[in-house]
Amino acid sequence: MNGPQDMGGLQGFGPVVPEPNEPVFHADWEKKAMALTVAMGFTGTWNIDRSRYERETLGPVNYLTWSYYKIWFSALENLIKDHGLANGEEIAGGKSIAPAVPTKRVLKAEDTAGALAKGGPVVRDKAGAPAFKPGDDVCARNLHPTGHTRLPRYLRSRRGVIHKARSAHVYPDTNARGEGENPQWLYSVRFKATELWGEGANPNDHVHVDCWEPYLERI
Amino acid sequence: MNGPQDMGGLQGFGPVVPEPNEPVFHADWEKKAMALTVAMGFTGTWNIDRSRYERETLGPVNYLTWSYYKIWFSALENLIKDHGLANGEEIAGGKSIAPAVPTKRVLKAEDTAGALAKGGPVVRDKAGAPAFKPGDDVCARNLHPTGHTRLPRYLRSRRGVIHKARSAHVYPDTNARGEGENPQWLYSVRFKATELWGEGANPNDHVHVDCWEPYLERI
Amino acid sequence: MAHDHDHDHDHSELPEMDLRVRALESLLVEKGYVDPKALDIIIDTYENKVGPQNGAHVVAKAWSDPGFKKWLLEDGSEAILSLGYSGRQGEHMEVVENTDEVHNMVVCTLCSCYPWSVLGLPPVWYKSAPYRSRAVIDPRGVLSEFGVTVADDKEVRVWDSTAEMRYLVLPQRPAGTEGWSEEQLAALVTRDSMIGTGLALSPGEVAS
């Protein structure tokens, strides 16, 4: 989706403003919003790509005005509703009305350190061979899906060179829709800044972006 | 500027919602905001391209959340300040403190109907011949200026065909910066929807966009 | 999946804007930059005089008079001026004709450019993010929300008003209007049919 999350290359947001001695969290609710997001993710009811899509579809103005943890938390509420784990009345009131729905897993305290240390690897086995090898010239396809994608708009129809061929990774475009992990070969693609941004860019500069094979075509 | 005004091709804003029996204005302040914008434009202190740039730089969130007349009016206040016609204190208080600055023109009641009927034509004489003629294949240049431009982002590096060669028109990119009208040949360029949006678009559909010659290159 | 759309205007703008606009008007009048009577004329012009009825007149005349139609399509500005419509945001007009092969639709993705001289001031939806963003990437989706279906094998041609050219769509003349007067025909010409988000009304859709 050419949505508010697709920020690469936009202008007009002003300077980057780091906060001196920034704390890890700015309020207690941020800690809980983070922890609830992580813990609910471990229930296996949805995947990370679906979570990202939920955050992208909160509305452009909300996306631009809410803090990142408010985005995370609002998306979490919606994920819980969308997947039937609780209804809006329960979420508003903070009290269970309907019976709980079984989830694949529940993250128990004793398993938490191990689960965090393990994470959620996305490399998968895949038969066959990748279409591209390092040094190949490629072009990012001109795709404008209405759903989730990780091909940023600033790359569409831009030419680059395969920098590294990686493993097969879970494919976000289908995974976000619940249509399966559908692993695809992943590549680090090297794009000249002048190809992306025109003659005003520094000819020495490059942007390296990880692209799944369906995002690319041979040129 | 790849700013909030450059909306073509964005997704996620939801449906178009027409208002049944929409009035011309929704409040008295909208009438005055429109009329003040028009009347102050006639003073000749700034041009329409500068006005547009001022609206584009009110901040992305403001641009997306304010009504269009609030955008116009807020830009008008800024134009008045930027050009020294009044200061912030005067604008906030609605009372003159510093002496008025002479303007090129003032729109008098008796001249208003005539001025509105005349408008502000932008066709200019230009020596030489246009570089392109109808039927020529062209490509929109990959320009990302930080200032005002009327080349939308969705056209950058896209190929089209010259549909019509028009007259020389005032060039917004320089005019907005106060660097002169710098007239340039204007063309109606025909772009295939599939060129702009990929294979998902209807192969019969096209977008026609007016492009000044410096926005185009021959292919 | 998208739960809340947030693009509606802030309807609490009124008190703040009322104050700010009054303040600026007082200031600019006091400074002598604007003539308050000129403001009244500008408002009256766009609230009461210039509007889609101008465009409807142009369209009805083109439907009735093949010579005028030819002129209108060749030189929109001059032909429209001959009916007395001219001026701001209509200085350079191009009239684009809907046919059996092409459906035209007008947008300004970069701001709110609109042919004031023939249609008046634009409606809020025309200036809104949903219309400006989608008209170029999803014109058929937008049209369907307006109740307009264009056959897949017919071209949808979108005009993005990036320069000072302003576009008026000449809708197709509805069937069953043979022998109608210009005035009768004008009643069939809606604003949206001249933006391209609508079609002209059929005789059955107007009270006769």
Added chain:
Amino acid sequence: MAHDHDHDHDHSELPEMDLRVRALESLLVEKGYVDPKALDIIIDTYENKVGPQNGAHVVAKAWSDPGFKKWLLEDGSEAILSLGYSGRQGEHMEVVENTDEVHNMVVCTLCSCYPWSVLGLPPVWYKSAPYRSRAVIDPRGVLSEFGVTVADDKEVRVWDSTAEMRYLVLPQRPAGTEGWSEEQLAALVTRDSMIGTGLALSPGEVAS
């Protein structure tokens, strides 16, 4: 010309979010979907245990041990795991080395991807629109705001974290640190130097 920037967060989020988060936590605990003690462990992990000190350890070891550095650049995930750092948002690591020819800088234009296992949770600016929008189109402008100047003839290489690959910048080892211990070296390695928006500190910049 731009008078107001409006990208600051709404600092009035607190009371509303406090209520909403408490309500959801109660509900999810009552339903048995989350174990409150697990939440405490998650928070303690990212507030107190995982942070830029992990990455600084990795960098200092690479500066001190050529064999480790080689391994780190060839297989970041495994080399980092050997120091005990792994897990969520660090499953697939690539370490990119700053040299005299290349300055690396990491961004996630599409969300907030960041190598949690070695740097902890990202700072607000990393997730902000100004950084995400400009890092790819104006990296040198961003760097200059961070006080980093890269010579025009040196490559700035931006890594946009669009997949689950996570990037750690291996900054250049500062001059004048010959014979320093890993612990001494680690004190020179700032978070920003591992994102690429900073350089490692020079010996004179740390209290010795």
